[in-house]
Structures are given as C-alpha cells and as structure tokens.
Amino acid sequence: MLSVKNIHANIDGREILKGINLDIKPGEVHAIMGPNGSGKSTLASVLAGRDEYEVTEGNVSFLGKDLLGLSTEDRAREGLFLAFQYPVEIPGVSTTNFIKAAVNEKRKYLGQEPLDAVSFLKMMKEKMALVEIDQRLLSRSINEGFSGGEKKRNEVFQMAMLEPKLAIMDETDSGLDIDALRIVAKGINKLRNPDRAVLLITHYQRLLDYIQPDYVHVLYNGRIVKSGTKELALELEEKGYDFITDEVDLTADQ
Amino acid sequence: MKEKSGTLEQAVLNEYKYGFVTDIDTDVIAKGLSEDTIRLISNKKNEPEWMLDWRLKAYNHWLKLVEPKWPNVKYPPINYQDIIYYAAPKPKKQLNSLDEADPELLATFDKLGISLNEQRRLTGVAVDVVMDSVSIATSFKKQLSEIGVIFCSISEAIQEHPELVKKYLGSVVPMTDNYFAALNSAVFTDGSFCFIPKGVRCPMELSTYFRINTENAGQFERTLIIAEEESYVSYLEGCTAPLRDENQLHAAVVELVAHTKAEIKYSTVQNWYPGDKNGLGGIYNFVTKRGMCKGDHSKISWTQVETGSAITWKYPSVILKGDHSIGEFYSVAFTNNYQQADTGTKMIHLGKNTRSRIVSKGISAGHSQNSYRGLVRAGKQATNARNYSQCDSLLLGDKCGAHTFPYIEVKNKTAIVEHEATTSKIGEDQLFYCRQRGIDAETAVALIVNGFAKEVMNQLPMEFAVEAQKLLAVSMEGSVG
Ligand SMILES: Nc1ncnc2c1ncn2[C@@H]1O[C@H](COP(=O)(O)OP(=O)(O)OP(=O)(O)O)[C@@H](O)[C@H]1O
Numbered sequence: 001m002l003s004v005k006n007i008h009a010n011i012d013g014r015e016i017l018k019g020i021n022l023d024i025k026p027g028e029v030h031a032i033m034g035p036n037g038s039g040k041s042t043l044a045s046v047l048a049g050r051d052e053y054e055v056t057e058g059n060v061s062f063l064g065k066d067l068l069g070l071s072t073e074d075r076a077r078e079g080l081f082l083a084f085q086y087p088v089e090i091p092g093v094s095t096t097n098f099i100k101a102a103v104n105e106k107r108k109y110l111g112q113e114p115l116d117a118v119s120f121l122k123m124m125k126e127k128m129a130l131v132e133i134d135q136r137l138l139s140r141s142i143n144e145g146f147s148g149g150e151k152k153r154n155e156v157f158q159m160a161m162l163e164p165k166l167a168i169m170d171e172t173d174s175g176l177d178i179d180a181l182r183i184v185a186k187g188i189n190k191l192r193n194p195d196r197a198v199l200l201i202t203h204y205q206r207l208l209d210y211i212q213p214d215y216v217h218v219l220y221n222g223r224i225v226k227s228g229t230k231e232l233a234l235e236l237e238e239k240g241y242d243f244i245t246d247e248v249d250l251t252a253d254q
Numbered sequence: 255m256k257e258k259s260g261t262l263e264q265a266v267l268n269e270y271k272y273g274f275v276t277d278i279d280t281d282v283i284a285k286g287l288s289e290d291t292i293r294l295i296s297n298k299k300n301e302p303e304w305m306l307d308w309r310l311k312a313y314n315h316w317l318k319l320v321e322p323k324w325p326n327v328k329y330p331p332i333n334y335q336d337i338i339y340y341a342a343p344k345p346k347k348q349l350n351s352l353d354e355a356d357p358e359l360l361a362t363f364d365k366l367g368i369s370l371n372e373q374r375r376l377t378g379v380a381v382d383v384v385m386d387s388v389s390i391a392t393s394f395k396k397q398l399s400e401i402g403v404i405f406c407s408i409s410e411a412i413q414e415h416p417e418l419v420k421k422y423l424g425s426v427v428p429m430t431d432n433y434f435a436a437l438n439s440a441v442f443t444d445g446s447f448c449f450i451p452k453g454v455r456c457p458m459e460l461s462t463y464f465r466i467n468t469e470n471a472g473q474f475e476r477t478l479i480i481a482e483e484e485s486y487v488s489y490l491e492g493c494t495a496p497l498r499d500e501n502q503l504h505a506a507v508v509e510l511v512a513h514t515k516a517e518i519k520y521s522t523v524q525n526w527y528p529g530d531k532n533g534l535g536g537i538y539n540f541v542t543k544r545g546m547c548k549g550d551h552s553k554i555s556w557t558q559v560e561t562g563s564a565i566t567w568k569y570p571s572v573i574l575k576g577d578h579s580i581g582e583f584y585s586v587a588f589t590n591n592y593q594q595a596d597t598g599t600k601m602i603h604l605g606k607n608t609r610s611r612i613v614s615k616g617i618s619a620g621h622s623q624n625s626y627r628g629l630v631r632a633g634k635q636a637t638n639a640r641n642y643s644q645c646d647s648l649l650l651g652d653k654c655g656a657h658t659f660p661y662i663e664v665k666n667k668t669a670i671v672e673h674e675a676t677t678s679k680i681g682e683d684q685l686f687y688c689r690q691r692g693i694d695a696e697t698a699v700a701l702i703v704n705g706f707a708k709e710v711m712n713q714l715p716m717e718f719a720v721e722a723q724k725l726l727a728v729s730m731e732g733s734v735g
Pocket residue numbers: 011012016034035036037038039040041042043052085
C-alpha cells in the first residue's frame with residue numbers, strides 16, 4: 001500500500017531525512033520510535049505533502065500512485081490521514097463544519113454526492129460514540145482552546161469520520177490520561193481491517209500494549225536504523241535508545 | 255522553506271465579474287464643474303428653484319474646502335474638471351413599471367444577478383435601480399404606496415414630496431459637513447428616497463442597486479430615509495461598475511432619520527470595481543453616511559460588506575440623540591491586491607441611556623491596506639451611555655496591512671466604553687491542516703474567512719446573506735494557491 005524508497009528531505013537546506021525505506025502492506029500496523037528530533041514528524045509531513053519540506057531524492061508509491069506527484073489535498077482524498085502531533089487551531093470554523101467540508105471534499109473527489117444532513121449527523125453520532133468525544137467540543141471552533149487531550153481525541157474522531165486507507169498517528173498518545181489512551185486505542189483498533197494500515201509514531205511502549213504492531217522501526221538521525229517486531233519496543237523501553245544509537249554512531253565514525 | 259506565502263497569495267487573485275459595459279444610448283453632459291454645470295443638471299431634472307439654490311450654496315462652500323488628507327489612503331490628485339457629472343441612459347421618460355424598461359438594461363441587471371422582475375417579486379424585495387446619474391425604475395411602488403410607504407428616486411421625491419425633502423435633506427449631513435459631502439450636495443443626480451409613515455412596519459426589504467456604466471462619469475447619489483414614529487424599515491444597497499483603467503469617483507451621501515421608537519436597518523453590499531491586480535483603475539468610494547436617532551428608543555443599524563473599490567473612505571455613523579436610542583455598526587471590509595480601505599464608524603452619544611455596538615472585521619490580502627477608524631463620543635448629557643467595540647483583523651499573507659485607529663471621547667463619568675481588538679493571520683500551518691483533510695487551500699481560506707466574518711454576515715437580511723457570502727468567496731478567489 002505504501003512503499004517509501006530512499007527518501008531524502010531538506011528543510012531550509014538542511015537534510016533531515018537521509019534515505020528512508022519503508023514498506024507497509026494493507027492490514028499492517030507499523031510503529032516508528034526514535035529520539036526527539038530524529039525526523040519522525042518530518043517523515044509524516046513529507047508523506048502528507050507539507051510544502052516546506054523539499055524532497056531531494058527518492059520516491060513514494062501509495063496504492064499504486066506516485067504519492068509525491070499528488071497535491072496535499074489529493075493525498076488526503078486518496079485516503080492518507082495524518083493525526084497531527086500538534087493539531088492546529090482555526091478560530092471561527094466549527095469542528096462540525098470543518099469535518100463536513102472534509103468529508104464532502106473527499107466524496108466529491110471520489111465522484112460521490114455530498115452527504116445529506118441526516119446521513120452526516122448519523123455518521124457523526126456513530127463515530128462520536130466510538131471515540132467518546134463530547135458533543136460540545138464539536139460545536140466549538142476547531143481545536144481552539146481544546147485541552148491537549150481533547151485535541152488528540154479530536155484527531156482520532158476526524159480519522160474515524162474520514163475512514164482513511166493509511167492513518168499516520170504522530171504521537172497521538174502523548175498527553176493522554178490512561179482512560180483517554182484506552183479510548184483512542186479503541187478508535188484506532190476499530191479502524192483496523194485487512195484493507196487499511198496504520199503508522200504509529202510514538203515514544204511509549206504503553207500504546208503498543210493496546211495496539212499490537214506488526215513491525216517496529218527505530219528512526220535515528222534521519223534513517224531507519226533498526227526494524228523488528230513488537231519485542232523491539234519492549235527492549236527499547238528497557239534499555240533506552242542508546243543501545244542502538246551508540247552502535248550506529250560507532251559505525252558512522254569508522 | 256519554499257515561498258511561504260505562495261499558497262495564500264494565489265487563493266486571493268480574483269477576477270471581477272461585473273466589469274462589462276452596457277452599450278446603451280446615454281445622455282451625457284460635458285466634463286467639468288462650474289455653476290453652469292450645476293444649473294444644467296438642475297435644469298435637466300426640472301428642479302424647483304429652492305433645489306438649485308441649495309446646490310449652488312453647497313458648490314460655493316465646496317470651493318472653499320480642501321480635500322481631506324487624514325485617511326490612511328494614498329491616491330494621485332483628482333481632477334474635478336475631468337469628470338462627467340451627469341450621464342443618463344436614454345430614454346429619460348419616467349417608467350411606470352419595469353416592463354417598460356429598455357431590454358438592454360434589464361439584460362444588464364440580469365447579468366449582474368439582479369433580476370428586476372420575477373425573482374425579486376417572488377422574494378418580496380422592492381428595488382430602485384440607479385444607473386450612472388439617474389434612477390431607472392423602482393419596483394413595487396404601488397403596493398408600497400397603499401400602506402403609505404414612499405419609495406422612489408430622490409429626483410421624483412423632489413417633484414412629488416418637496417416638503418419632506420426640504421425638511422430633511424441636509425438635516426443629518428449638512429452640505430458643509432465635509433469636502434465630499436459638499437461636492438455631493440452640489441452635483442448629486444439621483445438616489446433613493448424612503449418614507450415610512452407612523453406605525454408602519456415596511457413589509458418588504460427596500461433595496462437600491464447602483465451601477466456606474468459610463469466612462470469618466472462620477473456617481474454622486476443621495477439617499478434619504480425617514481422612519482416616522484414606531485415604524486420599521488430594512489434597506490439594502492448594492493453597487494458594481496465596469497472594469498476600467500481610469501479611476502472613477504463615487505461620492506455619495508446617505509442620511510437616515512429615525513423618530514421615536516422607529517428602527518432603520520441599513521445594509522450595504524459594496525462591490526465597486528476594485529482595480530486590476532496591479533492597482534490600475536477602480537472606484538474611489540468616498541461616502542458620507544450618517545443616521546440620526548432623533549426620537550427616544552429609536553434604533554439605527556448599519557451593516558456593510560465592503561469588497562470592492564480601489565479606495566474606500568467611509569464611516570457610517572449614528573447620532574444617538576434620543577434617550578435610550580441604539581446605534582449599531584457591523585462591518586466586513588475585504589481588501590485585496592492594491593485596494594485601500596479606511597472605514598469605520600462614529601457613535602455620538604448625546605441622549606441618556608444610549609447604547610452602541612461596533613463589530614468590525616477587516617480582512618486584508620495581497621498588497622492591500624485595511625484600516626478601521628472609529629470614534630465613540632459620549633457627550634455631557636449622555637448619562638449611562640454604553641459602547642462596546644470589537645475590531646478584528648485577519649491577514650492573508652504578509653504583504654498586506656491592517657490598522658486600527660480607535661478614538662474615544664467621554665465627557666460623562668457614567669459612560670462606559672469598551673474596546674477590544676485582535677489581529678490574526680491565516681497561517682501556512684492552518685492551510686496545511688485543512689489540506690491534509692482534503693480541503694483545498696481556496697476552500698480553506700473561504701471557510702476561515704466566513705467563520706471570521708460570520709457575526710457580521712448574520713446581520714444581513716436573509717435574501718442577501720447568501721449573495722454576500724458568495725461575493726466574499728468570489729473576491730477571494732485565487733487568494734491562496
Ligand atoms: N520547520 C522547521 N524548521 C527548521 N527545522 C525543522 C523544522 N521542522 C523540523 N525541523 C528540524 O528537523 C529535525 C527533525 O524534527 P522532527 O519534528 O521530524 O523530529 P521528531 O522525530 O518528530 O521529534 P519529536 O520526537 O520531538 O517529535 C529537528 O532537528 C527539527 O528541529
């Protein structure tokens with residue numbers, strides 16, 4: 001479904017991603033871990049199509065299409081979803097209106113009629129129950145004044161509404177209390193099916209207790225330096241990143 | 255980082271959709287301004303002596319004035335001798351109904367989206383249409399007159415209701431008020447007149463559509479609305495002009511009088527040609543609008559959606575003379591490319607327990623400059639006067655400017671004046687967030703701008719809210735990319 005080949009990306013002339021390779025098949029859950037500043041969010045942004053990042057080398061195919069050739073919005077409409085590490089506040093635009101616009105833009109792209117008010121409401125209700133989000137949040141301006149946890153939950157809610165093929169969750173677990181974490185995990189698990197894939201960016205093993213990943217990758221200094229199964233996450237939790245990064249730095253020095 | 259403001263900029267580059275010219279026989283007088291011009295205008299309109307005298311007095315006063323320089327706008331000197339002061343589509347014969355209007359004219363207004371016939375008749379909006387210097391037709395006149403509402407062109411009012419015109423013309427905006435008001439008083443050619451008798455709630459929206467067609471012609475319209483005791487009227491004006499490289503002057507005066515317990519709601523959707531994307535051409539919109547809450551418990555509410563004009567200079571104001579009277583000002587001003595807007599309001603509290611509310615939303619894109627200028631004054635007698643002002647600016651891109659100039663003068667200790675101001679910017683972060691959800695940049699900007707302007711848009715009469723929203727969307731087209 002997603003095949004990332006040797007991606008290099010710059011920001012302001014500084015190379016952040018230094019040759020990323022990643023293959024994700026339908027139905028799989030991949031986790032990416034790695035120290036702060038290693039390039040995890042950058043990878044997510046590059047896949048989603050943020051203009052500031054310049055891809056200097058490599059290519060990405062998504063559901064058989066050349067992802068980098070698609071506009072940001074078309075990537076989304078094709079089914080790529082990014083739950084932001086830092087969701088953005090948009091004053092004056094209600095969350096409901098925003099999501100409605102998103103849902104209908106996607107439908108338009110797919111050649112479908114816009115959802116009528118009744119069906120939209122029905123869908124909202126269903127997904128609200130799923131992620132246990134407070135209705136009052138949805139009538140407020142999107143993310144404006146939301147608590148950290150509310151923002152994250154709202155991201156999961158949007159994901160549920162948009163039913164993406166590939167969901168990239170950038171530290172959606174950070175800043176969540178235990179209950180919220182469980183609910184968010186439930187939302188993500190609910191989305192799992194043989195056609196869909198999830199890419200989880202996280203620092204914590206605890207999320208992976210709820211969402212069992214098929215693969216775990218360690219991103220360090222712009223490269224995936226180690227990949228493994230969920231046991232790798234446990235090992236990282238126990239030993240920290242040093243046991244991997246020291247080794248990488250050592251090889252780099254030689 | 256690549257072109258950071260690139261996305262935003264392209265989303266606001268718009269095409270002006272009303273820029274065509276109607277090829278119609280026009281009666282035009284020679285360019286230039288003198289006593290003779292004024293006599294000629296007055297004569298063409300077959301005006302009574304008193305009207306001509308009034309005009310000449312205004313003209314002689316105007317000669318002594320200098321153009322104001324304090325607005326935060328820049329433009330080359332205007333040559334007042336290079337303007338046509340009277341241009342009228344022929345035939346000038348008074349029409350009894352719109353069906354008699356020149357088909358070419360009707361087609362013009364259809365093209366502008368103002369169907370003078372069926373559509374408006376169905377939605378129940380009475381329309382007066384002013385093209386260049388004269389009123390072409392007024393609809394629903396008969397039905398309105400049955401309940402005592404007078405809705406006609408000001409020229410007709412001068413002929414048919416001279417006592418009302420004499421009594422009220424210049425009573426709110428004196429001919430000596432300011433440079434452009436004096437000029438207008440001297441050369442005004444047409445405009446609308448509304449009179450709502452005591453106790454009548456006008457059953458439909460009254461609306462005037464202003465259109466400049468002729469090249470080099472200035473438009474100087476004059477509108478006078480009088481609401482007698484316990485009456486109510488909602489009035490709307492709309493404006494467009496063809497696309498031209500030369501700047502054209504529009505200097506209107508609007509006067510509103512609200513007697514005891516009367517309410518006037520005045521809405522404007524201003525879409526004069528704004529000039530091209532390099533700042534060439536466009537209308538200079540220098541307008542004096544003022545309402546007088548004359549009686550106790552009266553209310554005047556201005557709502558404006560300003561998207562057009564190369565330069566806008568206008569401050570719809572309310573003089574709160576009656577005790578317990580209320581003044582409101584709701585404004586959305588959108589500027590793009592090289593447009594300049596210096597707009598706001600004046601709330602002059604004279605009576606006791608008077609209240610005013612100001613909500614101004616400025617949106618700037620491109621290289622435009624958008625200024626809010628507002629005065630709130632509470633006089634000595636204005637016990638318990640209250641004002642609340644909120645001025646929000648939204649910037650699209652980083653080459654435009656937003657400025658706020660609030661002036662507060664309070665002479666009564668019990669008066670309370672509150673002012674809040676915010677400036678925000680549509681950031682690339684917000685656009686990326688929207689685009690990641692499948693909402694393209696243009697739609698995203700429209701969504702954000704509509705959200706920003708919502709509070710004001712909600713004040714518009716229903717029939718026009720949709721139009722205004724579309725207009726805002728059209729004006730912004732291409733402002734992101
Ligand atoms: N817009 C930007 N301008 C300048 N530098 C940037 C920008 N975005 C990212 N970087 C830099 O790129 C590097 C990788 O950042 P990134 O956000 O991808 O890290 P991360 O792995 O997501 O870290 P964290 O775990 O803290 O979220 C960092 O050194 C960061 O400072």
